[in-house]
Amino acid sequence: MALIVHKYGGTSMGSTERIKNVAKRVAKWHDAGHQIVVVPSAMSGETNRLLGLAKELNAQPDPRELDMIASTGEQVSVGLLALALQAIGKQAVSYAGWQVAIKTDSAHTKARIASIDDAKVKADLDAGKVVIITGFQGVDEKGNITTLGRGGSDTSAVAVAAALQAKECLIYTDVDGVYTTDPRVVTEARRLNTVTFEEMLEMASLGSKVLQIRSVEFAGNYRMPTRVLSSLTDPLMPLEEEATSGTLISFEEDTNMEQATITGIAFNRDEAKITVLCVPDRPGIAYQILGPVADANIEVDMIIQNQSVEGKTDFTFTVPRNEYAKAMQVLEGSVKEHIGATSIVGDSKVSKVSVVGVGMRSHVGIASQMFRTLSEEGINIQMISTSEIKISVLIDEKYMELAVRALHKAFELESA
Amino acid sequence: MALIVHKYGGTSMGSTERIKNVAKRVAKWHDAGHQIVVVPSAMSGETNRLLGLAKELNAQPDPRELDMIASTGEQVSVGLLALALQAIGKQAVSYAGWQVAIKTDSAHTKARIASIDDAKVKADLDAGKVVIITGFQGVDEKGNITTLGRGGSDTSAVAVAAALQAKECLIYTDVDGVYTTDPRVVTEARRLNTVTFEEMLEMASLGSKVLQIRSVEFAGNYRMPTRVLSSLTDPLMPLEEEATSGTLISFEEDTNMEQATITGIAFNRDEAKITVLCVPDRPGIAYQILGPVADANIEVDMIIQNQSVEGKTDFTFTVPRNEYAKAMQVLEGSVKEHIGATSIVGDSKVSKVSVVGVGMRSHVGIASQMFRTLSEEGINIQMISTSEIKISVLIDEKYMELAVRALHKAFELESA
Numbered sequence: 078m079a080l081i082v083h084k085y086g087g088t089s090m091g092s093t094e095r096i097k098n099v100a101k102r103v104a105k106w107h108d109a110g111h112q113i114v115v116v117p118s119a120m121s122g123e124t125n126r127l128l129g130l131a132k133e134l135n136a137q138p139d140p141r142e143l144d145m146i147a148s149t150g151e152q153v154s155v156g157l158l159a160l161a162l163q164a165i166g167k168q169a170v171s172y173a174g175w176q177v178a179i180k181t182d183s184a185h186t187k188a189r190i191a192s193i194d195d196a197k198v199k200a201d202l203d204a205g206k207v208v209i210i211t212g213f214q215g216v217d218e219k220g221n222i223t224t225l226g227r228g229g230s231d232t233s234a235v236a237v238a239a240a241l242q243a244k245e246c247l248i249y250t251d252v253d254g255v256y257t258t259d260p261r262v263v264t265e266a267r268r269l270n271t272v273t274f275e276e277m278l279e280m281a282s283l284g285s286k287v288l289q290i291r292s293v294e295f296a297g298n299y300r301m302p303t304r305v306l307s308s309l310t311d312p313l314m315p316l317e318e319e320a321t322s323g324t325l326i327s328f329e330e331d332t333n334m335e336q337a338t339i340t341g342i343a344f345n346r347d348e349a350k351i352t353v354l355c356v357p358d359r360p361g362i363a364y365q366i367l368g369p370v371a372d373a374n375i376e377v378d379m380i381i382q383n384q385s386v387e388g389k390t391d392f393t394f395t396v397p398r399n400e401y402a403k404a405m406q407v408l409e410g411s412v413k414e415h416i417g418a419t420s421i422v423g424d425s426k427v428s429k430v431s432v433v434g435v436g437m438r439s440h441v442g443i444a445s446q447m448f449r450t451l452s453e454e455g456i457n458i459q460m461i462s463t464s465e466i467k468i469s470v471l472i473d474e475k476y477m478e479l480a481v482r483a484l485h486k487a488f489e490l491e492s493a
Numbered sequence: 494m495a496l497i498v499h500k501y502g503g504t505s506m507g508s509t510e511r512i513k514n515v516a517k518r519v520a521k522w523h524d525a526g527h528q529i530v531v532v533p534s535a536m537s538g539e540t541n542r543l544l545g546l547a548k549e550l551n552a553q554p555d556p557r558e559l560d561m562i563a564s565t566g567e568q569v570s571v572g573l574l575a576l577a578l579q580a581i582g583k584q585a586v587s588y589a590g591w592q593v594a595i596k597t598d599s600a601h602t603k604a605r606i607a608s609i610d611d612a613k614v615k616a617d618l619d620a621g622k623v624v625i626i627t628g629f630q631g632v633d634e635k636g637n638i639t640t641l642g643r644g645g646s647d648t649s650a651v652a653v654a655a656a657l658q659a660k661e662c663l664i665y666t667d668v669d670g671v672y673t674t675d676p677r678v679v680t681e682a683r684r685l686n687t688v689t690f691e692e693m694l695e696m697a698s699l700g701s702k703v704l705q706i707r708s709v710e711f712a713g714n715y716r717m718p719t720r721v722l723s724s725l726t727d728p729l730m731p732l733e734e735e736a737t738s739g740t741l742i743s744f745e746e747d748t749n750m751e752q753a754t755i756t757g758i759a760f761n762r763d764e765a766k767i768t769v770l771c772v773p774d775r776p777g778i779a780y781q782i783l784g785p786v787a788d789a790n791i792e793v794d795m796i797i798q799n800q801s802v803e804g805k806t807d808f809t810f811t812v813p814r815n816e817y818a819k820a821m822q823v824l825e826g827s828v829k830e831h832i833g834a835t836s837i838v839g840d841s842k843v844s845k846v847s848v849v850g851v852g853m854r855s856h857v858g859i860a861s862q863m864f865r866t867l868s869e870e871g872i873n874i875q876m877i878s879t880s881e882i883k884i885s886v887l888i889d890e891k892y893m894e895l896a897v898r899a900l901h902k903a904f905e906l907e908s909a
Contacts, residue, residue, distance in 0.1 A: 134573055160550045176637075
């Protein structure tokens with residue numbers, strides 16, 4: 078018997094029929110003697126419907142009012158799930174974020190959780206109730222409703238699990254775990270039984286969008302064992318089987334013997350690169366280039382500046398493809414002349430492919446194996462960037478699938 | 494310049510286009526220098542949609558969870574209206590019931606307001622903001638969300654107006670005021686410029702469903718001048734004209750010279766009557782009959798018990814027609830034998846027609862005028878019941894329209 082947190086996404090909560098299935102699954106865990114806290118998302122489509130209404134009324138909506146509106150989607154979900162559980166004989170009680178004091182900062186639409194008061198929840202659990210808490214939302218110091226940003230229900234679930242010192246946080250979703258790479262690109266892709274927190278961070282940020290990245294950070298900060306598993310299985314499947322399915326994000330490096338060298342191949346198709354040519358190599362130049370880009374709210378991913386030659390250097394970075402035009406405009410508009418660059422060149426049809434794995438730390442030769450594999454396929458590497466547990470390369474987007482498949486094979490990821 | 498509370502119903506909030514019209518109307522009042530608090534209902538259809546989902550999951554839903562779910566409809570409305578006001582240049586802020594501490598008891602789905610903390614609202618108003626507060630909902634002592642029952646937004650608006658000591662509470666609705674009787678029955682029905690609180694109570698409870706009866710009680714308790722007016726007029730019509738339109742529920746009897754004798758003809762088509770024959774005339778008999786009926790949650794309207802003859806009496810009461818079968822079942826099931834009644838008879842096709850007016854207090858002859866009129870039309874009176882300001886009769890439902898028209902004419906209500 079343990080305290081377990083379940084999180085269900087919008088698809089799992091998408092209709093009353095599906096909500097009944099969630100209730101059955103939760104009841105099964107409760108019947109087995111566990112204390113269960115559930116954090117469901119809004120019914121699929123609901124948040125978009127609400128934000129759509131808001132946009133019709135105001136093109137630049139006040140974030141505080143957006144939170145007021147959007148937070149209702151999760152409130153409906155928790156009430157409905159409580160009713161579904163009660164209908165099958167379980168005691169259940171629902172809470173909005175403010176009712177169990179999920180305190181956040183005041184950054185409306187992207188607030189961060191500061192604290193959770195667990196007294197009420199513990200008392201309900203001890204009384205034998207299933208407790209259902211809204212994801213995605215909290216309340217700031219002044220009593221305003223805040224939301225955590227899209228996908229924030231994952232973060233809420235992990236935060237609640239950490240506050241309650243749960244044994245495990247189960248994230249039920251429409252994929253059945255984390256794979257060595259995207260199965261749609263490589264059919265031989267294999268589901269990982271465990272990944273380390275650091276690997277998951279790299280996988281998530283590199284485009285394997287199984288979990289919201291902040292929820293992984295949260296799990297890491299609190300060392301909360303978090304499992305990603307399928308919500309599409311039979312809700313009455315044997316609990317022992319379900320409890321070991323999916324992929325566990327683990328914080329015990331020693332037990333993670335499965336991955337000898339690398340864990341998976343991550344990729345991001347929609348990148349664009351921009352190079353500022355012949356900029357003077359002096360302190361502050363990177364800030365002078367990227368400051369205005371950041372001010373325009375454009376996310377920057379890879380950044381590379383090579384050794385300078387004769388006091389001049391080339392400065393390259395990547396941005397999401399849909400921000401490319403805006404970024405070029407910002408640079409051409411004011412930055413170029415200001416820093417004295419000769420010209421700015423870009424390419425909006427590049428993709429990033431990364432090899433990820435904690436095993437990489439102690440193994441030489443991963444990089445050379447990666448570069449040889451790409452070379453054998455005739456794929457030119459445009460940029461390279463490395464961290465302790467990953468190596469990323471930027472390539473022409475038309476070779477992306479080919480590169481992922483070749484690397485998956487070269488590192489023998491199809492077999493455990 | 495004054496503090497005014499506006500209340501808008503679900504139809505007025507039914508689409509983003511209509512919400513924009515509400516915003517224009519509110520802005521007009523604010524532009525004229527008034528402090529404005531708005532209490533909007535959920536968008537029409539929304540509360541039914543939410544309760545429908547709940548019913549699909551649980552045939553006997555927990556009232557606490559129903560409130561959790563249903564209260565979201567109003568929360569969406571306040572946020573959307575704030576955005577619509579901001580879009581036309583007004584400062585506006587929205588609050589859920591718990592955020593401005595609309596404290597209620599814990600009677601979920603039909604809670605009663607205990608207190609409102611006005612500090613936050615006053616500060617916002619003084620800062621020049623339009624304040625928008627959810628109708629229909631509050632929070633109990635333990636921090637649970639409560640709702641006031643269907644139509645509760647009217648009550649919220651009047652309660653907020655009373656707490657803020659507003660000058661007037663304007664209830665915008667899809668009718669343009671209170672009429673001498675239903676214009677669908679009598680085309681000559683005339684809109685009243687003012688009605689007294691007592692008359693309005695009788696009109697509302699007798700089936701002129703312009704306002705929720707509890708909101709009228711609230712207005713009475715706090716002597717809050719409350720005006721019913723149309724939300725279907727041009728939102729930009731001159732403010733002076735709008736401010737005197739509709740019907741004002743007044744608390745100044747002396748100024749109410751308009752109604753010399755009677756104010757209007759109210760009616761309720763869907764009644765059913767039940768008579769328990771030959772019951773012993775002893776203390777406690779009324780309770781023994783009506784106690785089990787009340788326990789079955791059946792509303793009782795008229796109650797008549799006449800002088801007893803030889804220690805026996807007949808006891809008659811009316812119930813809503815759709816509760817008739819249930820009420821008969823309750824009486825036949827246990828009550829009849831227990832009290833020693835000879836038999837129970839009933840008629841589910843009766844209607845109630847009432848003549849209402851504070852002027853009646855000081856005028857003899859109203860009753861005889863009423864009975865003569867009905868007699869001249871050949872309408873048999875089955876039951877009579879009177880209060881200080883109304884006389885009600887129960888008649889065969891097929892004569893209801895005829896009775897209303899004849900009485901409207903007899904009391905010359907078509908002309909002021």
